[in-house]
Amino acid sequence: MLYNLSLKNIKKSFKDYAIYFVTLILGVCIFYLFNSMDSQTAILEVTSRQSEMIDLLEQILSYISVFVSFILGFLIIYASRFLIKKRNKEFGVYMTLGMSKRKISLLLLIETFIIGLISLAFGLLLGIVLSQITSIFVANLFEANMSKFTFNFSKTALFKTILYFGIIYFIVMIFNTIIINKNKLIDLLQASKKQEKIRIKSSMISVILFFISVLMLGSAYYMVTAGVNDLLKYDVSILLVPILLGTVGTILFFYSVAGMSLKIISKCHNLYSKKLNTFVFKQINSKINTMVISISIICLMLFVTLCLLTSAFTIKDYFNNSINTYAPVDYQIVSINQNVRVTEFLEDTFVKENTKDNLVVSEYYDENFDYAKSLGKVYEQIKQEYSYIQFDSPVYIMSEADYNKLARLLKIDTVTIQDDEYAIVSNYNTDIYESVLKSNSTMIIFNHELKPYKKLINGFVNISGNPANLGFFVVSDQIIEKDHLKYEILSGNYNSKDQKIIDKLEEKVKKFHTEETLIKDTRYEIEISAAGLTAIITFIGLYLGIIFLISSSAILALKELSDCIDDKKKYKILRQIGADEKEINKALFMQTFIFFMMPLSIAVIHTIFGLKFCEWILKSLGITSILNGSYITFIFLILIYGIYFIITYLCSKNIIRERI
Amino acid sequence: MAKILKVKNVEKYYGTKTSLTKAINDISFEVEKGEFVAIMGASGSGKTTLLNCISTIDKVTAGEIYVDGENITKLKGNKLNKFRRDKLGFIFQDFNLLDTLTGYENISLSLAIQNVPYHEQKERIEDIASKLGITKILNKYPYQMSGGEKQRIASARAIITNPSLVLADEPTGALDSKSSKQLLNSFEYLNKDLNSTILMVTHDAFTASYATRVIFIKDGKIFNELNKGELSRKEFFNQIIDVVTLLGGEMNDAL
Structure with missing residues (x-):
């Protein structure tokens, strides 16, 4: 009988439950969607690097899911409290008819159970349908190829959703029981008559x-x-x-x-x-x-x-x-110490045959010219503003000829300077060197006093996903003291679009002098x-x-x-x-x-x-x-x-x- | 005198063909301008149904009701709302004040709906408030007022728009005897001095004795009618009691 009554109650108040249902279904659906990454990514062709990322994503999402289930739990408890409040009079009538509080709690329990079951079923159904569509989106995000479009379904996500929402509904049931047991009959019956106390604030x-x-x-x-x-x-x-x-x-x-x-x-x-x-x-x-x-x-x-x-x-x-923009060449190898010449890389016949545009440039250092010095007159001012910068770190210097060769390869601006001029190339926190140029500071580099070139050059040497070049200096070729070599930088492009050759080239880059510290980027x-x-x-x-x-x-x-x-x-x-x-x-x-x-x-x-x-x-x-x-x-x-x-x-x- | 209300052969049935309840069974009467009419009857006699039909909250099964010469049983939708807005004022047993609004705002809302500008609203409310002795409670909220005060605010709201007819449904039903007397004195004042036409439904003989005419209803039909004429209120009350005794049954609770 109780079961029939609860079923009728749900049918009767379906309209009132509409928002509750929509919210539950959406909650379940989204929970499933984000936890079914394993099946959505299973159909992707991924490299080891990509699968690492996917594993990381799954891990992060599973942590967030715990947090999300807390939010949803609170939401559902809040919502069900509203619905109970609305039905106070109904419960009051049940009680005057002799129904015990325990029975009413049981009635609510059955109702919550049915609603939970229905919303779980619909939410999961919606989630499974939507996950077919989102897997395309996932493939797109990871820039991975989808091998074939197949139906995907995640058992673990299904069980996880059922478990988490099961726990939430269980807690809701406990809360409902507590609320019912706390209520007095008179309050229940007169709930609607109670005049709203308006809090009037001064x-x-x-x-x-x-x-x-x-x-x-x-x-x-x-x-x-x-x-x-x-x-x-x-x-x-x-x-x-x-x-x-x-x-x-x-x-x-x-x-x-x-x-x-x-x-x-x-x-x-x-x-x-x-x-x-x-x-x-x-x-x-x-x-x-x-x-x-x-x-x-x-x-x-x-x-x-x-x-x-x-x-x-x-x-x-x-x-x-x-x-x-910031990774315009296919590979780059930078040697830090003098034991390894980057040109060795090109001696490999496979590499020689399958690469083009290869270019070696050098960066030099002047032990008397550090970051602080490179700021000229505005040093004190910058120090105040950017407290996190290491001011005693070295600043690198490139010759005009090297820079312009590299610039043409990287498709960035070239520069022509006078013998007594220096230029600054930077694309990150550019306002620092802008202010240096504005202050018209002269610099002493390799014992030459140099004047600033008229404007900052927007550019970089090392390829990366985003601008990261705080700045380096370009000076005339004859000023450079060749024994102050710091870096040798080899950049180049692959000759082929064939994925197999690219994979092999990637491998070659990775294997090149693994015993030495080299910076390699592709x-x-x-x-x-x-x-x-x-x-x-x-x-x-x-x-x-x-x-x-x-x-x-x-x-x-x-x-x-x-x-x-x-x-x-x-x-x-x-x-x-x-x-x-x-x-x-x-x-x-x-x-x-x-x-x-x-x-x-x-x-x-x-x-x-x-x-x-x-x-x-x-x-x-x-x-x-x-x-x-x-x-x-x-x-x-x-x-x-x-x-x-x-x-x-x-x-x-x-x-x-x-x-x- | 002009006829404000004309109820002609009104019938109201509830239920289906197999189980029919005749709540109103062929009732006809008229109310003239400036009258204060009370309708008396036991619970279930059909008096509230009658009031609901006149106030267009409910629809008649047969018959016609004219207010100010207009047949209101034919009105629909927004014309109904407009009719209620312009012609009727309501007073209920449970006051029906909006609890988020102050007394003043409760009254002013009916004027605002009629697009009365602010300054005129203010003037009219202050005028009626002083007449009904509610000036001091105008800025209070309903929950800060006593039952009698609430009902007087409700009365002010009902007549502020100068309606052709004020309908009151058991206005003293939720009041103690002192507040009832105060309210009924206000009604008398509205009727005699402001010339409001009032139609009041009650089952309380004392309340009815303030009216100028009492119509008794039993089982959906008019049972009797009393005119106050030149009688004092006390004598009129005794006459009402006589009819109530005659009506017998449940009406005894009116004593």
Whole structure:
């Protein structure tokens, strides 16, 4: 009998459960998707390097899954609490009919079990279907070839999903039982009659707190943007200060913003006393005031999501484009000591036959010319700004002829200098040497006094995935003291597109003088590790981002819907005093819209400053703009958040509708 | 005198063909401008159904209802809302105030819906508040008010738009006797001094004795009708009690 009753209950309240179901199914689906990497990558043709990356990704994702399951667990417990609250009267009636609390708990247990089973089944089904599509995306991210398109299915992910969600549902059951046992019959029966206690805050306090919160947020914003250099003079843990300021500021903001803005709006009499505006503003005010903490958490979650997704997409985008620029040759071998001549590499007949454009250049050093000296007049100033730089490290010098030969091969700018001039080549933290050139400092290199060339040359010597050349000097050939040789650099291209030959050449590079310390880089290796890195970053960003987005939108939607059920009577009153349906729907829309936009708009403001900080960090990778990443992020945001908003509005419209 | 309300052969059936309940069985009556009419009857006599039909919350099965000469049984959708907005004022047993709004805002909302500008809203509310003695509670929230205060705010909301007809459903049902008296005095004032037409449903003889005319309903039909005429309230009350005794049965709880 209990089983029948629970089944009927679920059927009856399916509409109310809609958001709950959607959230559960999405949660299960995404959990499966990200844990089924093993089967999605199994069909890929991968090199050992790629499979290392995939193993690493799987490992990271499995750690994150634990964290994600905590978030989903909290979300599901929160959601089921809402649903129980809604059904208080029903439980009260059961109790007056003589049903024991134990039986009611059992009833809920069965319901949770059924709902869990259904959502798990649908979520897994959706996950398995989607994983067929995402495997293409995965192949693309790893730049791997898909051998053939076959159906993929991960048993481990399936069991893992069932296990994790099983545990979550079990905890939900325990929570439900506790809640039921704590309730008193009188409270259950009169739950709907209980008048809402409106927490009225003194508007004076609201105004004061509002200004304090703005001040806190402002100073946190300042610290991570304009004041970032000052901030990081100290330990990295100082970052906790703006984080704490931002968090407390956000909470205070939401605590006071409703009272504050209501005070202002109620002074705009014509706006406030027009149509149903009074009602709308008061509704939002009470809604925000009753969930300050939840709304703050949602806002911060959205903020983290936006930063995470934008950074992830930016890094992915950047790596895909930067390799062509910063790794324009197929291989490069750099000898550090004089025992090995890099030209030996070309003596191998296979190498000789299958490579072209081979070029050897040299870099020299002057023991009297270190990094500090190379900064000329601006040394003190730079030292203040960039405290982390090693100022006694050597600076390398290349001859004009060598540089121009290399520049033509690497497709970077060549340079023509006078005998008494020096040029600086740099592509990372370029503002340091820009300021050196601007200061018009003369340098003494190999005992020659040299004047600066008119501008900084944007270039590099060593190939890599991103700009990493802090700077080296180019001087006239005759100035170089040949006995001060530091590096010999061999660069070249492969002659063939044949993968087998390329593989063999890669092998040759790897095997060349393994006993000596040589720096060896190939474009292929750089590509693979960049792809692996971007794949990992993208996956983590997407996984956490989507989970955060779903969680925050689901909480907002559930709160709005359960409020709507409580507020049914209010809409009835509005109809009685003559408000027409159009106005009522407009009032509902405005309410839902502002309620959804409130945490989002603050999160977006946070994000603008947060991303400035991300940009500052990403600058070390050579990324200067994060705009590209933010477009995709906003598409994601609008999609998920928008879907929840629309479902919520339509459901609430349905709830308050009255049929005559 | 102008007829504000004309109820003509109204019937209201519930249920299916096999189990039919006649909640209202052919009722006709009229209310003229400036009248204060009470409808009395036991639980289940059909008085609330009748009120719901007049207030267009419910639809009649047969018959016609005219308010200000307009047949309201034919109205649909937004015309219904517009009719309620312009012609009717409501007072309920459980007050039906919006608990997120102050007393003032509860009243002003009905004016705002009619697009009355702010300054006029303010003037009219201050005027009615002083007349009903609720000026001091205007800035309170419903949960800070007593039952009587809430009901007086609800009354102010009902008549602020100068409706043709004020409908009151058991207005004293949730009030103690002192608050009831205060409220009924306010009703008398609204009726006599502000010339409001009030139609009130009640099962309480004391409440009904404040009206100028009482219509008794039993089992969906009009059972009797009393006019106050020149009688004092006490004498009118005794007459009502006589009819209630005659009605017998459950109506005894009206004593």
